[in-house]
Amino acid sequence: MSDEPLIDDDDATVLEARLATGGARLDKALAEIFPELSRARLQALLAEGVVSRDGQAVSIGSAKAQTGLYRIALPPVVSATPAPEAIPLTVLFEDADLIVIDKPAGMAAHPAPGCETGTLVNALLAHCGASLSGIGGVARPGIVHRLDKDTSGVMVAAKSDRAHAGLSALFAAHDIERTYIALTRGAPSPMTGRIETLIGRSSSDRKKMAVLRSGGRSAVTDYVVQKVFGLPAKAGGAPMAARVACTLHTGRTHQIRVHLASKGAPILGDPAYGSGSPAAAVRAAIAGAGLARQALHAAVLGFVHPISGGALRFETPPPADMADLERALEAL
Structure with a gap:
């Protein structure tokens, strides 16, 4: 029921900087006080909900920046490539472009800190092999949306890059039942x-x-x-x-x-x-x-x-x- 991973500050690198002058676009202002991060990266971090000002979450990059102490909890980098695991899947539909499964409760959608194995991605890598779409990145191939680990039910994953792009567009437009x-x-x-x-x-x-x-x-x-x-x-x-x-x-x-x-x-x-x-x-x-x-x-x-x-x-x-x-x- 969501597309965003949870970020645990205990596993994150935390950056802090004070903004002395407000009024500019928030993402632009943050790029000036956090020069190690690109503006595109900052926009993604804002969307993930890991940026705060004086303890209050901020998430809209186009909003006007206000002065204060900004804090960013950078998600940890998952460097290991997920390994295929022969985990049984309940497949509802499959063709050359996508696969629909009934995900059991207790299975995470993709690897994350503290949950590197036993995920849907590990199972899909074994089931689909090299056909799985790589657009989602090394840690999340094929994944276009998430269900919480302990939520069961129907999920779709992309097996081709063109299907990944098309499904992502449908989710972005909320054109999904x-x-x-x-x-x-x-x-x-x-x-x-x-x-x-x-x-x-x-x-x-x-x-x-x-x-x-x-x-x-x-x-x-x-x-x-x-x-x-x-x-x-x-x-x-x-x-x-x-x-x-x-x-x-x-x-x-x-x-x-x-x-x-x-x-x-x-x-x-x-x-x-x-x-x-x-x-x-x-x-x-x-x-x-x-x-x-x-x-x-x-x-x-x-x-x-x-x-x-x-x-x-x-x-x-x-x-x-x-x-x-x-x-x-x-x-x-």
């Missing part, structure tokens, strides 16, 4: 709606994203509450849990997780955004189902094939841990 299923604590209100906010790095925890009043990037999610579980005895009370379908119109890091939490209905099992404890009966259901991750599944991915022009649409049901949890919730 993407629907996710989430099991939440309580339920968002109203039962259907659109969540439209700015999302950027949290100023209090750089590993997390947050809804921001200014800065960040536009994020739009439509949602529908499909089922509610554990209805209260008193009229007007909130249910214990819900099944929510979320349709993405943008693809920000942790977008659905942040948006549902902002509605007071965080995803069950979410270690980062699941603030507050669910009801005892829901906790028991989670334990009984063996859910050890956020209950989020990328159920639908639809797009126009970038080479053939044909319409493709893939849909998979939530895996066993989420299905078992939903059955347990239905019994509440």
